[in-house]
Amino acid sequence: MNIEKLLNTIIEAGKMLVESGAEVNRVEETMVRMCRCFEGIEYADSYVTLTGIMFSLTYENKTITRICRVHTGEVDLNRIDQINTLSRRICSNPMSVDELAGELDRIKGMSRYTFKETMLFGAVGAAGFGIFFNGTLLEIVMSFFIGILIRCISCFLSKHKLNSFLNNAISAGSAALSAQLIHQVLPQTNVDIMVISSFMLLVPGLAITNAIRDTIAGDYVSGVARAADAFLCAVAIAVGAGFVMYFWI
Structure with a gap:
């Protein structure tokens, strides 16, 4: 052998x-x-x-x-x-x-989801959170399209090897900007619901879960590393959205 x-x-x-x-x-x-x-x-x-x-x-x-x-x-x-x-x-x-x-x-060598599947289910996820946050039908539909935009931008930036912090920041900023533009055209929509629903696609849920599991299992180095990674992801989302909101206001 x-x-x-x-x-x-x-x-x-x-x-x-x-x-x-x-x-x-x-x-x-x-x-x-x-x-x-x-x-x-x-x-x-x-x-x-x-x-x-x-x-x-x-x-x-x-x-x-x-x-x-x-x-x-x-x-x-x-x-x-x-x-x-x-x-x-x-x-x-x-x-x-x-x-x-x-x-x-x-x-x-097994193929993952295609680009179209990634866009579709990202959009469905954003729309689903729109329902969860008690959005109107119009806000749910707009969240659907913002979800497509986020997945397109994220896939494009990942393809060009941009680091995850900038990827999340740019994606979050694009989502916030889109929600603001939609609100300008459709004043009856709620910006907060559209933004929060689309941001859920960027939240590092698996990293947070694994950070807790690793820490409980006694793997403190990996637990802290995953927690730090999740924290930086959250900071990136806040920076991207905050930048757009600050200059928009």
Whole structure:
């Protein structure tokens, strides 16, 4: 068995999980479980943070360790589910290292939502929050279109590798500006409802949830890192919207 390829493959699985938004405890457990399914592995352990992974295994009295840098990625719950399913399948039906690497490549190559699907469901989400906040039919419809605008801007900026802080700030500013322009054309609309409904698309709900889960699980470094990330996202939204509102008034 190619032990170095096994180590690299397990590291790649953990990296994909972290980049997809999985909580640290899940990543560590999945990596160790996958590694121990291979015959001859005497010891396996991992240490995962939001920005890096350290993994060590012992095979034939020889210990190998690798450190991997992790960069922030897009939330992909389907990828997390696929890798977790793969780890459970390995436990019941062992496979070779090459087969595991092939499965991970297949999962990595799976297409996410198309641009049109992203726009559509972003718009539906914004409209849904318009209903939640007791908006009128007109405000719900306007929130729908602002949701499309936010997703278009966010996807465009992400494609050009703009950092998440500026991405959220520009998206929030665009949403606030759109709501103000709509209010000028349709004075009966409520700016607050349209702005808040569309901003819910930018709120880092998964990051906040994982920050709480990691902290409760004792992974304080990752918990604080995720909380800081969520806080910066909230600040970016406030800066973008505040800039527009200040100069508009």
